[in-house]
Amino acid sequence: MLTRDSYLLAGGIPLARPDHAVAVADVAIEMSDALTRLNREHGTALKMRVGISTGPIVAGVIGKRKFTYALWGDPVNLASRMESSDLPRMIHLSENTYQVLKADCVLVERGITNCKGIGDVPTCFLKERRAKV
Numbered sequence: 001m002l003t004r005d006s007y008l009l010a011g012g013i014p015l016a017r018p019d020h021a022v023a024v025a026d027v028a029i030e031m032s033d034a035l036t037r038l039n040r041e042h043g044t045a046l047k048m049r050v051g052i053s054t055g056p057i058v059a060g061v062i063g064k065r066k067f068t069y070a071l072w073g074d075p076v077n078l079a080s081r082m083e084s085s086d087l088p089r090m091i092h093l094s095e096n097t098y099q100v101l102k103a104d105c106v107l108v109e110r111g112i113t114n115c116k117g118i119g120d121v122p123t124c125f126l127k128e129r130r131a132k133v
Helices: 020-042 074-084 095-101
Strands: 049-052 058-062 068-072 090-094 105-115 119-129
Touching: 020 049, 020 090, 020 095, 020 119, 049 074, 074 090, 074 105, 074 119, 090 095, 090 105, 095 105, 095 119
Parallel strands: 049 090
Antiparallel strands: 058 068, 090 119, 105 119
């Protein structure tokens, strides 16, 4: 049986922070490492895919009876499309996020990825944080 669930995380909301992309990358790396440990300890083969994009978004509460905090914008849509077109156990980054993280992280070019409803976009994979010197 195949089941799928998703989790949306946004950095720099509601309070802006200059390291929002690095903070989101750290969460993605920690989640991936935790899943690897869980699989090793329990003999499971759970997988996850992560898509990260950077840019301006709009956030707010919607609803009249059941309130929901929602996020809108091109970076949200692109991150979602990259996650759904991603390879298991990979952290997939948009070009905008690549530009922000390239000094702090080890990144591997993936090339052009076709993202549904968006088109062809250059992307890469996040491998790890660079050691602080």
